[in-house]
Amino acid sequence: MSKREDYISWDDYFMGIALLAGKRSKDPSTQVGACIVSANCTDGSNSNTILSVGYNGLPVGCSDDEFPWDNKGDLLETKYPFVVHAELNAILNARGKSLHGSKLYVALFPCNECCKAIIQSGIREVIFLSDKYSQTDAVKASKRMFSAAGVKLTQLNPQVKKIELSLDINTI
Numbered sequence: 001m002s003k004r005e006d007y008i009s010w011d012d013y014f015m016g017i018a019l020l021a022g023k024r025s026k027d028p029s030t031q032v033g034a035c036i037v038s039a040n041c042t043d044g045s046n047s048n049t050i051l052s053v054g055y056n057g058l059p060v061g062c063s064d065d066e067f068p069w070d071n072k073g074d075l076l077e078t079k080y081p082f083v084v085h086a087e088l089n090a091i092l093n094a095r096g097k098s099l100h101g102s103k104l105y106v107a108l109f110p111c112n113e114c115c116k117a118i119i120q121s122g123i124r125e126v127i128f129l130s131d132k133y134s135q136t137d138a139v140k141a142s143k144r145m146f147s148a149a150g151v152k153l154t155q156l157n158p159q160v161k162k163i164e165l166s167l168d169i170n171t172i
């Protein structure tokens with residue numbers, strides 16, 4: 001028997017992990033996931049290892065049922081001042097582990113605040129799917145900083161449009 005040929009690529013796999021993490025988000029309008037992966041080492045050691053994962057959600061101790069999820073209205077009655085973005089959560093979930101030279105896979109292009117944390121933590125490449133907020137000042141500021149800091153930006157061209165998972169034991 002020869003090897004399976006329809007296995008998913010590394011890029012689709014890590015973006016898939018980011019998207020799966022986003023499924024944990026309680027945000028009713030936009031669920032974002034992020035996955036941080038170690039750099040490609042020239043000798044192949046420890047490359048393509050998942051260092052951390054995160055999704056957009058409230059800080060620990062802030063109840064998902066008590067804080068607002070609205071995206072319109074007075075700022076303090078919306079989610080915006082409270083939600084930790086997926087990228088920042090992934091960086092913080094690494095708990096101080098070195099992220100130098102790593103890559104970050106994220107479903108949605110990072111905002112300016114996450115951009116600063118990405119640059120400062122040593123992440124050298126951002127691979128994203130959607131850039132639906134490209135016209136916002138947050139994304140424009142972000143692109144300016146990424147460019148100045150030399151962080152590579154790659155919009156993923158996935159090899160597959162869909163990855164299906166079944167948790168039915170009869171399908172294993």
Ligand SMILES: Nc1nc(=O)n([C@H]2C[C@H](O)[C@@H](COP(=O)(O)O)O2)cc1CO
Nearest residue numbers: 029030032056071085086108109110111
């Ligand atoms: N890159 C991002 N990572 C994120 O985790 N988010 C989060 C913040 C909010 O919870 C949600 C955006 O909500 P909305 O404005 O589409 O209703 O996604 C948003 C962006 C966009 O910059």
Ligand SMILES: [Zn+2]
Nearest residue numbers: 085110111114
């Ligand atoms: Zn952000």
